[in-house]
Amino acid sequence: xxxxxxxxxxLVNREYPYQELDYFxxxxxxxxxxxxxFQKPFVEKPIDGDNHSIMIxxxxxxxxxxxxxxxxxxxxxxxxxxxxxxxxRESSYIYEEFxxxxxxxxxxxxxxxxxxxxxxRKSPVVDxxxxxxxxxxxxxxxxxxxxxEKQMARDVCNxxxxxxxxxxxxxxxxxxxxxxxxxxxxxxNSHKYYDDAACLLRKIILDAKAPHLSSTIPPNLPWKxxxxxxxxxxxxxxxxxxxxxxxxxxxxxxxxxxxxHGDRTPKQKVKLKVTEEKLLNxxxxxNGGNTKAETKLKSAVQLQxxxxxxxxxxxxxxxxxxxxxxxxxxEHADKLHQVKAVxxxxxxxxxxxRKAQLKPLKWVKASKPDGGGEFEHxxxxxxxxxxxxxxxxxxxxxxxxxGRYFRNNMYPGEGTGLLRLHSTYRHDLKIYSSxxxxxxxxxxxxxxGLLDLxxxxxPILVSLVSKESSMLDGLEDARPEMKVAKARLHDIIIxxxxxxxRNGNSGSPWMVDGAGxxxxxxxxxxxxxxxxxxxxxxxxxxxxxxxxxxxxxxxTVLPPYDQAKALGxxxxxxxxxxxxxxxxxxxxxxxxxxxKKLERDLYNERKDRYDVTQIPDIYDSCKYDLVHNGHxxxxxxxxxxxxxxxxxxxxxxxxYGINPKQKLKIGSKVCGPAVFFQ
Numbered sequence: 001x002x003x004x005x006x007x008x009x010x011l012v013n014r015e016y017p018y019q020e021l022d023y024f025x026x027x028x029x030x031x032x033x034x035x036x037x038f039q040k041p042f043v044e045k046p047i048d049g050d051n052h053s054i055m056i057x058x059x060x061x062x063x064x065x066x067x068x069x070x071x072x073x074x075x076x077x078x079x080x081x082x083x084x085x086x087x088x089r090e091s092s093y094i095y096e097e098f099x100x101x102x103x104x105x106x107x108x109x110x111x112x113x114x115x116x117x118x119x120x121r122k123s124p125v126v127d128x129x130x131x132x133x134x135x136x137x138x139x140x141x142x143x144x145x146x147x148x149e150k151q152m153a154r155d156v157c158n159x160x161x162x163x164x165x166x167x168x169x170x171x172x173x174x175x176x177x178x179x180x181x182x183x184x185x186x187x188x189n190s191h192k193y194y195d196d197a198a199c200l201l202r203k204i205i206l207d208a209k210a211p212h213l214s215s216t217i218p219p220n221l222p223w224k225x226x227x228x229x230x231x232x233x234x235x236x237x238x239x240x241x242x243x244x245x246x247x248x249x250x251x252x253x254x255x256x257x258x259x260x261h262g263d264r265t266p267k268q269k270v271k272l273k274v275t276e277e278k279l280l281n282x283x284x285x286x287n288g289g290n291t292k293a294e295t296k297l298k299s300a301v302q303l304q305x306x307x308x309x310x311x312x313x314x315x316x317x318x319x320x321x322x323x324x325x326x327x328x329x330x331e332h333a334d335k336l337h338q339v340k341a342v343x344x345x346x347x348x349x350x351x352x353x354r355k356a357q358l359k360p361l362k363w364v365k366a367s368k369p370d371g372g373g374e375f376e377h378x379x380x381x382x383x384x385x386x387x388x389x390x391x392x393x394x395x396x397x398x399x400x401x402x403g404r405y406f407r408n409n410m411y412p413g414e415g416t417g418l419l420r421l422h423s424t425y426r427h428d429l430k431i432y433s434s435x436x437x438x439x440x441x442x443x444x445x446x447x448x449g450l451l452d453l454x455x456x457x458x459p460i461l462v463s464l465v466s467k468e469s470s471m472l473d474g475l476e477d478a479r480p481e482m483k484v485a486k487a488r489l490h491d492i493i494i495x496x497x498x499x500x501x502r503n504g505n506s507g508s509p510w511m512v513d514g515a516g517x518x519x520x521x522x523x524x525x526x527x528x529x530x531x532x533x534x535x536x537x538x539x540x541x542x543x544x545x546x547x548x549x550x551x552x553x554x555x556t557v558l559p560p561y562d563q564a565k566a567l568g569x570x571x572x573x574x575x576x577x578x579x580x581x582x583x584x585x586x587x588x589x590x591x592x593x594x595x596k597k598l599e600r601d602l603y604n605e606r607k608d609r610y611d612v613t614q615i616p617d618i619y620d621s622c623k624y625d626l627v628h629n630g631h632x633x634x635x636x637x638x639x640x641x642x643x644x645x646x647x648x649x650x651x652x653x654x655x656y657g658i659n660p661k662q663k664l665k666i667g668s669k670v671c672g673p674a675v676f677f678q
Contacts, residue, residue: 007177009096010036011047017090026087028301029059031095041098041462044087056098056125056459057087060300062440063458069124072138078128080456099172100463102429103451104422106143106169106176108153109187110162111200116153117193118143118169126463127448127455137189149176156181163204164197255410259402261442262395265584266621268388268594270342272335273361275380278309283358283381291378294359306356307343314340338593342387345585353437357384388594391441392584392628396457399442403449422451435469478656478669485658485666489514489651490612492658493521513658517650524643525610529603531640532618536595538634543592583628591629594621612651619648 010033012024025032030039040059054069065082087093103126109117119140122131131139145153149169156167156178166185170177187193206214274280282305287295297306314336342354363376391399407418422429433443444461447453453460492514518524577583582591598621602614622641625634656670657663 007097007099008036008038009094010034010038011092011094013047013092014089019089028085028299029061031087033095038095038097043096043098045094045096047092047094051091055088057085058458058462061298062461064300065456065458067125067128067459072130075130075132076128077124077130080128080459082456082458098462099170099177100466101170101172102422103447103453103460103464104171106149106171107140107166108145108149108169109166109185109193110153110157110164111197112163112204113154113157115196115200116145116150117187117190117196118145118149119187119190123463126451126460127453129454133189135189140188142190146176152176152178164201257406259399259442259446261391261436261438262398262445263392263624263627264395264438265388265390265392265586266594266617266624268342268386268590268597270335270338270383270385270387270593272332272339272383273380274358274383276309276313278313279306279358279383280378280381282306282309283360283378291363291376292360294357297356297358298354303343303354303356307340310336310340310343334593338590339383339385341587341589341593342385345387345587345590353390354385354387356386358382359384389436389438390584391438391445394627395438395442396445399445400449403446404452405449406446407450407452418450431465432468432471433465434471435467440465440467474670474672478666481662481666481669482656485662486613486655488658489654490610493517493525493612493647493651494610495522514650514654515659516653518646521647521650524647525603525612528615528618528640528643528647529599529610531636531643532595532599532602534636535634535640536592536599539588539592539595542632543588546588577631580631582632612647613655615644615647615651616655619644619652 012021012033014021023034030037031042032038040057041062042057044055044057046053052069052071056067056069058065058067063082064085065080066084067078067080069078071077101123103123104120105123107119107121109119111117120143121138121140122129124130133139152169153167157163157165160181162183164184164186166182167178168180170179186197202217203214206217282297283295284291285305286297286302287293297303359382360378360380361382362378362380364379365374366377367373368375410418431443431447433440440461441457443465444457447464448457448460451464582588586594598614598618601611602618603610619641622637622644625632625637626641657666
């Protein structure tokens with residue numbers, strides 16, 4: 001009747017607890033029921049109407065876990081369980097797709113088919129904290145119903161033959177859905193509702209028992225007839241505009257904030273060519289057997305398979321090739337060891353911070369098993385493992401504090417003005433994020449502070465943040481210009497401005513190519529290399545010591561990988577710091593790999609060539625270790641940071657354009673798709 005598609009749902013009916021059903025299959029990020037696939041996040045509801053234990057299961061890409069909804073107990077209406085990832089099997093359940101509603105539910109109360117009062121409240125799926133007023137009542141805000149929603153209220157009232165009842169509405173993608181209908185239900189704290197209800201119930205009773213009196217009694221309550229109008233404060237609202245005493249109308253149309261992610265761990269990448277059969281077979285397993293196609297591994301199951309294969313290869317890495325003394329073989333063994341350490345880091349596959357790619361490079365012709373000709377079988381592939389860039393505990397706190405500051409200053413003097421406007425849908429709040437993990441979690445932490453929420457970030461992320469991978473599409477369009485800018489930047493730094501002319505007006509130094517670079521940039525590069533090597537050598541000793549400890553406690557059977565740990569800590573890990581270990585989940589092996597790669601990429605000794613594009617990465621690593629690993633007392637780190645900062649302050653702004661004209665061209669391409677979302 002409303003032209004609204006029915007949400008996907010399915011019933012799993014068990015005759016006895018834990019009954020195994022052929023038509024029900026559970027995977028890491030979805031369940032399949034009678035061939036219909038329900039991707040996480042999805043909702044699991046008991047078929048027993050008196051059982052109010054409703055579960056929401058979250059995908060690994062958002063950190064995983066489960067949120068349990070229940071009838072309010074004190075000030076709680078839900079609890080998040082990050083370690084729970086498998087669905088229940090002890091009874092019969094309904095499964096349906098999850099609808100993000102912007103963190104708000106609508107409660108509708110009818111008094112007959114022609115009257116409906118609606119209020120908004122904070123959804124229990126966000127943080128599970130019940131907001132209460134000084135009287136102990138749940139905080140709710142009146143909202144206006146759309147014509148379709150008013151018709152829904154009429155239909156619910158008539159269908160259930162219940163004049164006084166209540167039901168819950170979910171507003172999702174411009175449509176409304178009834179998700180629950182209650183019996184005798186009424187508003188908890190609204191004088192207007194009770195006045196209206198008194199008049200309506202009086203008329204219903206009189207129409208049924210004394211119709212001759214019904215038309216003679218006025219529709220209003222006696223004490224409301226001559227109620228004086230509220231005094232004006234000098235400002236009258238017309239629509240969403242405000243007209244002041246001077247008669248000039250102004251209207252705030254929107255507030256747009258573009259915010260960078262919070263403090264993160266350094267971004268890392270491992271590249272190696274692999275010929276091992278286990279890894280090649282893994283590539284074919286996840287690309288459908290296409291010998292020419294590359295494979296991307298992101299899910300927990302895929303990364304676990306990669307870890308299992310790598311664990312079996314690493315013990316042989318130092319002796320599995322014919323010439324261990326060969327530098328190339330040693331480097332290959334080290335990289336395999338690094339891949340294993342990266343995959344074991346943190347104790348949890350979230351699908352956000354680690355991903356691997358396998359791309360076939362070489363093939364040989366082989367006979368098909370059925371004897372029906374030949375096919376090309378891959379014998380070498382390029383494996384690229386990307387990791388790091390994890391939002392730190394400090395980054396989460398930064399984003400949350402910024403959200404809280406934004407809330408308190410966007411509507412100064414109004415107290416909870418922003419929360420009221422969001423709950424009543426008069427403030428069309430939208431939060432978008434790119435698909436990078438650190439950006440998603442920063443957005444969720446910002447939303448937590450902005451809307452005064454509590455609890456962990458995964459439910460907030462799924463309920464309030466829209467992931468838009470296209471936000472960074474403009475970056476690809478701008479890469480050719482950025483490549484030209486970086487090449488020009490390299491020439492300016494290496495030449496120190498002697499053999500390369502800096503285009504621009506000498507009277508306007510900000511218009512000169514490479515403005516902001518230190519005058520002695522070329523002299524700082526050798527010092528940067530020297531100090532980087534000094535840090536790398538110190539971390540190497542720490543890594544060797546850690547490796548020796550691991551070697552003395554070899555496992556007879558490899559321990560299972562724990563995927564049930566939380567996504568990440570929100571406070572400093574005091575125990576690791578006290579033990580003299582690196583902050584977070586990074587071990588000394590990965591820390592050494594990080595610094596060794598920076599050292600190797602910054603300066604190629606064989607070619608006597610610097611790569612100035614590595615300067616920002618060195619600056620990031622210095623800053624990260626000074627803030628988070630200061631307890632390791634790495635000698636020379638403060639000096640390295642000062643040199644890296646001098647160079648980075650000039651390099652970073654010029655990577656996106658060597659002069660104002662080029663900056664404008666690159667910036668317009670990068671920012672174009674990112675700003676305007678409906």
